[in-house]
Amino acid sequence: MRLDDLLRGLEVQAIIGDLPAEDVRGLVYDSRRAGPGQVFAALAGAASDGHAYLEMAAKQGALAALVQRPAEVALAQIQVPDSRLALAMMADRFYARPSRHLCLVGVTGTNGKTTVSYLVESLLAQRGPAGLLGTVEQRYPGKRRASSMTTPESVDLQALLAEMLGAGVKGVVMEVSSHALEQHRAAGCRFDAAVFTNLTRDHLDYHGDMDAYFQAKRRLFNQLLPQAKRQGKDPAAVICADDPKGSHLAGEATGLHLRTLTYGFSQAARVRGISPVLKLSGGRCLVDWPAGSFEMSTPLVGLYNLQNALAATAVGLALDFEPAEIQRALDAVPGVPGRLQRVVGAPGDPSVFVDYAHTDQALASVLAALRPLTPGRLICVFGAGGDRDQGKRPLMGRAVGIGADLAVLTSDNPRSEDPLAVMAMVEQGLTATGSRLVRDLDTEGPAYVSEPSRAAAIELAVAAAGPQDVVLIAGKGHEDYQIVGRERRHFDDREQALAALGRRHEGEANHAGA
Ligand SMILES: CC(=O)N[C@H]1[C@@H](OP(=O)(O)OP(=O)(O)OC[C@H]2O[C@@H](n3ccc(=O)[nH]c3=O)[C@H](O)[C@@H]2O)O[C@H](CO)[C@@H](O)[C@@H]1O[C@H](C)C(=O)N[C@@H](C)C(=O)N[C@H](CCC(=O)O)C(=O)O
Numbered sequence: 001m002r003l004d005d006l007l008r009g010l011e012v013q014a015i016i017g018d019l020p021a022e023d024v025r026g027l028v029y030d031s032r033r034a035g036p037g038q039v040f041a042a043l044a045g046a047a048s049d050g051h052a053y054l055e056m057a058a059k060q061g062a063l064a065a066l067v068q069r070p071a072e073v074a075l076a077q078i079q080v081p082d083s084r085l086a087l088a089m090m091a092d093r094f095y096a097r098p099s100r101h102l103c104l105v106g107v108t109g110t111n112g113k114t115t116v117s118y119l120v121e122s123l124l125a126q127r128g129p130a131g132l133l134g135t136v137e138q139r140y141p142g143k144r145r146a147s148s149m150t151t152p153e154s155v156d157l158q159a160l161l162a163e164m165l166g167a168g169v170k171g172v173v174m175e176v177s178s179h180a181l182e183q184h185r186a187a188g189c190r191f192d193a194a195v196f197t198n199l200t201r202d203h204l205d206y207h208g209d210m211d212a213y214f215q216a217k218r219r220l221f222n223q224l225l226p227q228a229k230r231q232g233k234d235p236a237a238v239i240c241a242d243d244p245k246g247s248h249l250a251g252e253a254t255g256l257h258l259r260t261l262t263y264g265f266s267q268a269a270r271v272r273g274i275s276p277v278l279k280l281s282g283g284r285c286l287v288d289w290p291a292g293s294f295e296m297s298t299p300l301v302g303l304y305n306l307q308n309a310l311a312a313t314a315v316g317l318a319l320d321f322e323p324a325e326i327q328r329a330l331d332a333v334p335g336v337p338g339r340l341q342r343v344v345g346a347p348g349d350p351s352v353f354v355d356y357a358h359t360d361q362a363l364a365s366v367l368a369a370l371r372p373l374t375p376g377r378l379i380c381v382f383g384a385g386g387d388r389d390q391g392k393r394p395l396m397g398r399a400v401g402i403g404a405d406l407a408v409l410t411s412d413n414p415r416s417e418d419p420l421a422v423m424a425m426v427e428q429g430l431t432a433t434g435s436r437l438v439r440d441l442d443t444e445g446p447a448y449v450s451e452p453s454r455a456a457a458i459e460l461a462v463a464a465a466g467p468q469d470v471v472l473i474a475g476k477g478h479e480d481y482q483i484v485g486r487e488r489r490h491f492d493d494r495e496q497a498l499a500a501l502g503r504r505h506e507g508e509a510n511h512a513g514a
């Protein structure tokens with residue numbers, strides 16, 4: 001494809017030099033990959049600025065560059081107001097607009113994106129091969145890759161959608177993070193439906209304040225859905241009515257003449273869950289919506305997961321699925337990797353769950369879900385990630401202080417920070433609830449132990465738990481690594497928990513063998 005074809009419809013401020021007539025072989029945003037035939041997009045970033053690498057791209061023989069500020073280099077440059085947005089639109093065109101030919105569902109919100117995505121994937125799979133991309137993995141029938149980002153950069157995203165389409169995929173569900181919305185990574189996507197789960201505190205290191213964070217999420221509804229509508233789709237806005245920002249969004253979506261379907265347990269919800277019943281084997285409720293009512297159930301545990309199942313149900317109804325098909329799809333998802341994932345030991349062992357809760361709201365929700373299922377003590381192993389929102393740390397400590405009987409405060413991914421400094425910030429919230437620092441868990445709660453080694457923290461909790469106790473290991477979920485400094489070491493909470501459960505029986509084996 002020629003460069004001038006790729007630029008059609010784009011807001012171009014200036015063209016510096018002559019546009020090369022050769023075919024574009026690829027679009028890149030990292031100068032290290034900017035070789036012959038490649039258009040290099042200079043992106044202004046947080047750590048560095050792509051404009052500093054224009055010289056390098058020129059030397060490597062790049063075809064042209066997409067810039068916000070032209071530079072004195074021997075390279076044709078296309079000046080645009082926002083190179084991330086322009087790159088996204090060009091990527092859509094370069095990969096022959098894959099989202100036009102797919103049923104594409106986007107999921108945003110602070111918590112629940114990954115979970116809802118697995119449920120929607122199962123739904124889409126009822127009608128043909130389905131694809132999923134999000135925090136854990138990118139997959140479609142016959143192919144799977146672990147993810148490095150929740151929502152890939154626009155070029156990688158469009159390449160993946162094109163790959164899925166080429167492999168016969170009909171429907172794709174994708175998590176759309178607030179970072180992605182802020183950076184226009186999904187700008188070239190035409191959605192058939194978009195879901196908003198909730199908005200609570202996270203990522204303020206990046207967005208600055210809650211309003212900016214909400215404005216980023218809002219783009220999916222007030223920019224991307226109207227764009228899909230203008231281009232011939234009839235997209236649905238599927239919005240949680242139990243969240244205050246959800247009601248706001250739903251009003252706005254209706255005002256934009258989008259098909260709007262609210263869901264939740266509150267009276268205002270159009271797809272409304274009534275009389276929820278929650279058990280260790282899952283949850284169920286009656287779903288009432290304008291066209292009738294039906295029973296709905298999910299093997300996933302906890303009220304918030306029943307709410308996630310309602311989100312998927314509302315997507316199904318918006319896409320004209322029958323309640324029986326929706327139920328089949330929900331039944332087919334017994335669990336989501338690293339989300340309330342049970343680590344099964346021997347009979348008589350305590351129940352151990354690994355979960356991805358890394359915000360105060362998520363911790364409060366998951367502890368509330370486990371409380372009624374805990375005959376003994378609820379023990380929570382947790383920490384907060386380094387180089388991420390610092391303000392959420394004491395709030396996370398507070399949520400655990402309130403929701404758990406006993407806690408082991410430990411390290412998450414410290415990244416460039418001192419793990420003890422991160423833990424001290426979490427500890428402020430924990431102690432504010434009246435939880436006291438103790439040496440071991442052989443005590444009455446509320447109390448906590450401080451143990452910077454995550455492996456030792458898991459060992460401590462699992463060893464101390466009795467058969468009636470429940471251990472929640474929160475924060476890292478599916479992650480099979482720990483980021484310490486710049487190093488990414490293998491570390492998996494599930495493996496650690498399983499080994500710790502095994503060690504509870506080491507003495508017994510020796511005894512039996514003797
Ligand atoms: C804060 C954030 O979103 N950062 C992302 C952003 O980085 P940035 O724009 O700040 O990039 P930068 O490192 O400053 O570099 C600027 C530009 O110079 C380029 N460069 C750099 C060096 C060089 O030699 N040559 C060169 O061309 C870079 O490729 C880049 O295009 O764009 C980069 C390219 O796409 C991403 O890799 C990077 O993700 C980093 C790794 C990251 O950690 N992102 C996280 C916070 C994130 O996006 N998370 C969300 C999920 C959050 C959630 O689950 O709720 C996600 O969607 O994954």
Ligand SMILES: Nc1ncnc2c1ncn2[C@@H]1O[C@H](COP(=O)(O)OP(=O)(O)OP(=O)(O)O)[C@@H](O)[C@H]1O
Pocket residue numbers: 109110111112113114115116135150175197198304305307308338339340355356357358361362363365366477
């Ligand atoms: N609807 C919900 N409301 C509140 N908490 C939830 C909800 N769904 C999941 N959670 C909690 O949040 C954690 C993260 O859930 P999930 O991975 O589905 O969300 P996510 O939005 O994809 O998160 P991330 O942005 O980190 O990828 C879960 O492990 C659980 O503790």
Ligand SMILES: N[C@H](CCC[C@H](N)C(=O)O)C(=O)O
Pocket residue numbers: 150358384385386388412413475476479
């Ligand atoms: N996608 C989230 C995941 C956080 C998971 C937690 N383990 C941490 O490292 O903080 C983020 O980047 O903020």
Ligand SMILES: [Mg+2]
Pocket residue numbers: 113114134135136150175
């Ligand atoms: Mg996710």
